[in-house]
Amino acid sequence: MKTMNTQRGMTLTxxxxxxxxxxxxxxIGMKLFPMYQEYYAVRSALKGLAKEPGVGKMEPARVQDMFFKRLNISYSENVKPANVKFDRIDGGWNMKVDYEVRRELIGNLDVVGKFDTNQELTLNGVD
Incomplete structure (x- = not known):
């Protein structure tokens, strides 16, 4: 009696x-990774600002300047001064960063990332 062995596996197609x-x-991952890497740089810069002593007493222009100096270290290019807003809260500021990143995908298709984050900046410099 003969038994036939059948081959198993993937075809070339x-x-x-x-x-x-x-x-x-x-x-797709290569297009998305830099967008999220920049977002985490923004979050890190905001958290670092929150730890600055006396940041809640500073003028918004000075805080914004400190924020962009931290971002320049991370080579952030999509966050502009118009994307940063300050709201007065008890004991300091609430700093909000809202921006959009658009990357070309294929032809006339783009990948759009909308990022929105905020951080409380209090008088004593801790969150």
């Missing part, structure tokens, strides 16, 4: 489809 899907996923 299915392997190419898997490679295309993985490649497209990596391409």
């Amino acid at each position: 299915s392997f190419l489809v898997v490679l295309i899907v993985i490649g497209f996923g990596l391409y």
